Each structure stands twice: as C-alpha cells, then as structure tokens.
Amino acid sequence: MAKITQDQAHFLLLKINSLMGLIPIGVFLAFHLGINALRTVGPLQYQLSIDLINNLPFLFGIEIAFIYAPLLFHSMMGFYIYFSGKRNVGHYGYPRNWRYTLQRITGLIVFAFLIYHLGTTVAPKIFYGKHQFLAAPFLMDIMNAEFQTWSGRIIYLIGISSATFHFANGLWGFCVSWGIIIGQNAQRNASIVFAMVGLVLTFLGFATVLEFSLNPIPVTPTVGE
Amino acid sequence: MSQKTIKLKIKRQDNPRSKPYWQEFEIPYQPLSNVISCLQDIQKSPATANELGVNPVIWDCSCLEEVCGSCTMIINGRVRQACTALVDQIESPIVLEPMSKFPVVRDLMVDRNRMFRALKKVKAWVDIDGSQDLGEGPIMADSVRATRYTLSECMTCGCCLEACPQYTKDNSFLGAAAFSQVRLFNLHPTGAMHADERLEEVMGKGGIADCGNAQACVEACPKNIPLTDSIADISRQTSLKLLKDLLLK
Numbered sequence: 001m002a003k004i005t006q007d008q009a010h011f012l013l014l015k016i017n018s019l020m021g022l023i024p025i026g027v028f029l030a031f032h033l034g035i036n037a038l039r040t041v042g043p044l045q046y047q048l049s050i051d052l053i054n055n056l057p058f059l060f061g062i063e064i065a066f067i068y069a070p071l072l073f074h075s076m077m078g079f080y081i082y083f084s085g086k087r088n089v090g091h092y093g094y095p096r097n098w099r100y101t102l103q104r105i106t107g108l109i110v111f112a113f114l115i116y117h118l119g120t121t122v123a124p125k126i127f128y129g130k131h132q133f134l135a136a137p138f139l140m141d142i143m144n145a146e147f148q149t150w151s152g153r154i155i156y157l158i159g160i161s162s163a164t165f166h167f168a169n170g171l172w173g174f175c176v177s178w179g180i181i182i183g184q185n186a187q188r189n190a191s192i193v194f195a196m197v198g199l200v201l202t203f204l205g206f207a208t209v210l211e212f213s214l215n216p217i218p219v220t221p222t223v224g225e
Numbered sequence: 226m227s228q229k230t231i232k233l234k235i236k237r238q239d240n241p242r243s244k245p246y247w248q249e250f251e252i253p254y255q256p257l258s259n260v261i262s263c264l265q266d267i268q269k270s271p272a273t274a275n276e277l278g279v280n281p282v283i284w285d286c287s288c289l290e291e292v293c294g295s296c297t298m299i300i301n302g303r304v305r306q307a308c309t310a311l312v313d314q315i316e317s318p319i320v321l322e323p324m325s326k327f328p329v330v331r332d333l334m335v336d337r338n339r340m341f342r343a344l345k346k347v348k349a350w351v352d353i354d355g356s357q358d359l360g361e362g363p364i365m366a367d368s369v370r371a372t373r374y375t376l377s378e379c380m381t382c383g384c385c386l387e388a389c390p391q392y393t394k395d396n397s398f399l400g401a402a403a404f405s406q407v408r409l410f411n412l413h414p415t416g417a418m419h420a421d422e423r424l425e426e427v428m429g430k431g432g433i434a435d436c437g438n439a440q441a442c443v444e445a446c447p448k449n450i451p452l453t454d455s456i457a458d459i460s461r462q463t464s465l466k467l468l469k470d471l472l473l474k
Contacts, residue, residue: 005428007288007428011429011432011434011463014434014435015434015464018434084391084435085390086390088390091303091388092444092445094440096437096439096444097444098442099439100438100440101435103437176438176457178464179457179460179462179465182457182458182461183457184451187453
C-alpha cells in the first residue's frame with residue numbers, strides 16, 4: 001500500500017467526516033427518532049422495540065462500531081472545523097451564511113446534549129447492569145421522570161431540534177461537498193427537500209416528548225423477573 | 226449658508242506592523258463622486274476636522290472601471306470596489322476600512338499576494354509550450370466557451386475571500402477564486418490535459434474539502450461569477466478523482 005501524505009489524509013478525513021454524518025450517524029438518528037415515536041402508539045409497542053434492540057446479538061459491538069466511534073470521530077472533526085473558520089454573519093447575514101453558522105452552533109449543542117443524554121440513559125443502564133428485557137422498564141422509568149420537569153422537556157426539545165437541523169442541513173452540505181448537486185437551482189430544490197426531511201424528524205421527536213410528558217406510564221419487564 | 230459636504234471615516238494604519246486608528250474627513254460635495262474621487266480630494270489637502278496636515282490616505286487603484294480589482298476595500302461594512310461605490314448611492318458618513326483578510330501595507334492598501342500564490346499553486350493556466358510543436362488544440366463547444374467566459378471575468382479582487390467565514394488570516398484555505406479558476410482551466414480542452422494536476426493541488430490542507438458552503442462568496446462577488454457552482458463542480462471532480470484513485474490505481 002502506498003504511503004499516504006499529510007495532505008491526502010486531511011482531504012480524506014474531511015470527506016469521510018461529511019459522509020459519516022449521513023452514514024451511519026444520520027441513519028441512526030432517523031431510526032432512533034422513528035422507533036422512539038412508537039411511544040405515541042403505546043407503551044407496549046415502545047417497550048417491544050427496546051426489547052428487540054437490547055436483545056440484538058453483539059449489541060455492544062454494534063453500538064461501538066456504528067454509533068459511539070462514528071459520533072466521537074464526527075465530534076472531534078467538528079471541533080476542528082469549528083475552530084478552522086471565523087463566523088461573520090454580523091457583516092454578511094445571507095441565509096446560507098446563517099445556516100453555515102447554525103450548523104456549527106447546533107453541532108456544539110448536540111455534543112453537549114449527547115453527553116447529558118448518554119449520561120442519563122446509557123451510563124446508568126450499564127452501571128446497574130440492566131440488559132436485555134430489564135432495559136426497557138429501567139429506561140422508560142428514567143424518561144418518564146425526566147419529562148415531568150420543564151427543564152427536562154426543554155433540554156430534549158433543544159437537543160432534538162438541533163440534531164435534526166444539523167442532520168438536514170448536513171445532508172445538503174454532504175450533497176454539495178461530494179458534488180452530487182451542483183447548479184444553483186439543484187441546490188435550492190435540494191435544500192427544500194432536506195428541510196422537509198428535517199421537519200418530519202423534528203415532528204417525530206417532539207411527538208415522543210409530548211407523549212412522555214402527558215402519559216408517564218411505567219411498565220414491567222416483558223419476560224422474566 | 227453652509228456648503229454641502231461629504232463625510233468620510235477612514236481606518237488608517239501607518240505601516241504593516243503599527244496599530245490602526247480612525248480619522249474623519251470632510252470634503253466639499255461634488256456631484257457624481259465615487260469613493261476614489263473622494264480619496265483624491267483628501268489627497269489635495271489632507272486634514273481632519275481638528276488636525277491640519279495629516280498624512281494623505283494611501284489606497285490602491287488602477288482601472289477605475291471594476292475590472293482590475295485593486296481598489297477593493299470595506300465600504301460601510303461591506304467589501305466592494307471603491308471605483309464603483311458612488312457617493313450618491315451609499316450611506317453617509319462613508320466608512321472605509323482595508324480588507325481584513327490580507328496584510329495591510331498602509332491605510333487602505335493591502336497585499337493580496339496570497340491570492341496570486343493560490344493561482345500558482347492550482348496551475349491556473351493552459352500549458353501550450355512543449356519540446357516540440359504541439360499543433361492546434363481541440364475545438365471548444367460554444368456552451369463551454371460561454372461558461373468559461375463568465376468564470377474568466379474573475380479579477381482576483383478578494384471580495385469572495387473577505388466575505389468567506391472559512392478564509393482566515395491564520396489558515397491556508399485557498400478560497401473560492403482559486404477553485405473557480407481550477408474549473409475554468411479544467412474546462413479548456415487543452416487545459417483539461419492537466420486537469421488531474423490541478424485537482425491534486427486542491428485535495429489537501431486548505432483545499433476544496435475545507436469549504437463550509439457558507440456561500441457568502443457568491444453574494445459578495447462583484448462580477449456575479451457562479452462561484453458556488455464552481456465549488457460544487459470541483460467537489461464533484463475531486464470526489465470522482467478520490468474514488469478513481471482508491472479503486473483503479
């Protein structure tokens with residue numbers, strides 16, 4: 001294998017970072033919000049989806065390879081990108097320049113939100129060893145409690161909308177950065193389509209928050225105990 | 226009755242290493258003035274409201290018809306050419322600053338050498354010399370000629386880079402102007418013979434992947450060059466080259 005130069009590595013890392021926002025992180029976000037919206041159908045339906053996920057083979061490996069490692073890489077690259085530019089919407093407040101700035105700010109917000117989100121869900125789940133069928137009641141209790149306070153609701157509403165904006169705008173950025181859409185009309189049309197994708201995902205997330213807030217129903221493990 | 230005047234507030238700097246400071250000038254109003262003619266008027270008897278005999282304001286200009294790019298400066302907070310900034314059409318007092326992304330030589334004059342180094346780096350030319358007669362080049366389609374004409378209007382003025390949030394004094398970003406020139410010369414039938422060499426130059430640190438798609442460049446371009454189309458097009462060319470290099474080399 002030919003030795004890779006520093007310039008080639010720089011280019012490759014940025015390209016992979018752009019792709020990684022879509023696969024696997026964006027795909028995970030869409031699935032995560034979509035599956036969580038099962039809570040609006042009913043607590044049992046939601047519980048079964050958590051049961052399925054927590055009984056997957058090699059779950060820990062899947063989580064590391066497809067969620068945590070890509071998120072860590074995307075975050076580190078994000079910080080690099082954040083500090084490589086100097087935002088200037090004060091002087092040049094064009095809509096696209098605003099979205100450039102918001103993409104970076106929402107990235108920072110989502111990073112902070114994920115530390116909170118993982119700290120209140122995954123970390124206690126692992127700490128108390130709530131695996132397989134024990135995961136669903138444990139996690140649902142946490143969420144029920146969290147959505148009883150306005151601070152909890154607001155944290156999630158900000159976190160979810162930042163993530164969906166970052167994803168929808170990032171999809172557009174990915175298409176331009178990889179040269180999939182080129183002309184001005186194509187770029188405008190694509191931004192409308194991706195805005196709709198973002199709105200649908202935001203709706204799914206907000207509906208789930210609303211359901212948890214209005215109906216905090218505890219459940220017992222589907223199997224065992 | 227008091228005479229109608231033009232007021233200017235100018236950010237000044239005596240040499241590349243000294244601290245900038247502001248001075249205010251007031252000159253008699255003349256119809257159809259532009260910012261350059263105001264600066265020329267100040268030069269005749271340079272004096273601020275409370276200080277006589279200050280140094281005349283230094284600026285750069287050449288063509289006076291917005292094709293050379295040398296009089297680019299920040300006028301009322303927005304980057305543009307001083308020659309086409311007509312006093313009757315802009316707000317008063319007129320605030321003049323040198324571009325912030327390039328080293329100041331003196332007052333409003335900056336050193337845009339980084340832009341010209343970028344053009345050299347991306348080989349923004351068509352190679353026509355060889356050790357033997359290369360003969361005539363291939364014919365160019367008129368549609369390509371039309372696209373290239375628009376791109377060729379770039380005057381390396383620096384507006385796109387001044388407006389760009391990704392182009393800073395302490396990084397090595399090449400910027401929209403250079404990427405658009407890669408597209409210009411890769412579109413040329415003879416220039417295309419060296420397309421890969423140009424692409425390689427923008428596939429590194431400071432290259433096309435560093436672009437954050439803020440698209441302020443295309444808004445700031447005084448020549449209405451479709452810079453964002455060029456960026457997306459070079460993104461496509463480099464993406465394809467990346468895939469080709471990974472899969473076929």
